[in-house]
Amino acid sequence: MLYSLQAVVRVSKQYLPHMSALLESPKAEVFIGDGFKFLAENTSSYDVIITDSSDPVGPAASLFEKNYFHLLHDALTPGGNISTQAECLWLHLPLIGGLRRTTLEIFETAEYAFTTIPTYPSGQIGFLVCSTAPNRDLKTALRTIPDTRYYNPDVHKAAFVLPEFGRSLIEEGKDILPSVGRAARALAEPTRPRKKVLLLGSGFVARPAAEYIVRDLSNDLIIGVSDDSSSCVTPR
Numbered sequence: 690m691l692y693s694l695q696a697v698v699r700v701s702k703q704y705l706p707h708m709s710a711l712l713e714s715p716k717a718e719v720f721i722g723d724g725f726k727f728l729a730e731n732t733s734s735y736d737v738i739i740t741d742s743s744d745p746v747g748p749a750a751s752l753f754e755k756n757y758f759h760l761l762h763d764a765l766t767p768g769g770n771i772s773t774q775a776e777c778l779w780l781h782l783p784l785i786g787g788l789r790r791t792t793l794e795i796f797e798t799a800e801y802a803f804t805t806i807p808t809y810p811s812g813q814i815g816f817l818v819c820s821t822a823p824n825r826d827l828k829t830a831l832r833t834i835p836d837t838r839y840y841n842p843d844v845h846k847a848a849f850v851l852p853e854f855g856r857s858l859i860e861e862g863k864d865i866l867p868s869v870g871r872a873a874r875a876l877a878e879p880t881r882p883r884k885k886v887l888l889l890g891s892g893f894v895a896r897p898a899a900e901y902i903v904r905d906l907s908n909d910l911i912i913g914v915s916d917d918s919s920s921c922v923t924p925r
Contacts, residue, residue, distance in 0.1 A: 802848035
């Protein structure tokens, strides 16, 4: 694993010099290794920590858990700040709500902001911005940055203005999204008695019959399939 990470840096320098040139800056120090161990060994060391993480799948899931945020908090100097990748409003809203609740247990201030990135799923990505300083105003830019092509103080402020479905869940824990399709019908028919249906057949006979039966949410369908494997599947 360590060798593959070193290879990423080496190949980037070779084939993506326009992106990797800053790695050669005398101000930059590149550390390749166990990030959790590094944070634990460098408490009260950093004014700002930025995490551009992978999605919370496999090993990267640990970057979205409470233990990681404790490590970030403890690695900050007093009044320090973090910014960490926090997924998409359209795709990961429950996850984002959980992340904000978790970080509010650890940091004095925690806010979710988002921006538009055309190459990301749904064209949007978010950030959790947290501070160890009480009452830190994260939503207002502290200074003007000249010669930018996207960022400005108004964009900064607008990044924290969430659509109501997102604000409601992230800030209040209230889900106001509409229920559609089978979920809506399940809410509309919560007390209807359930029926167990056994369907024996295959091919062109079984599939349309199964699709018709499961349209009624009160039906539990069991399909018996007779073939070489003698398998049986049970969709709910």
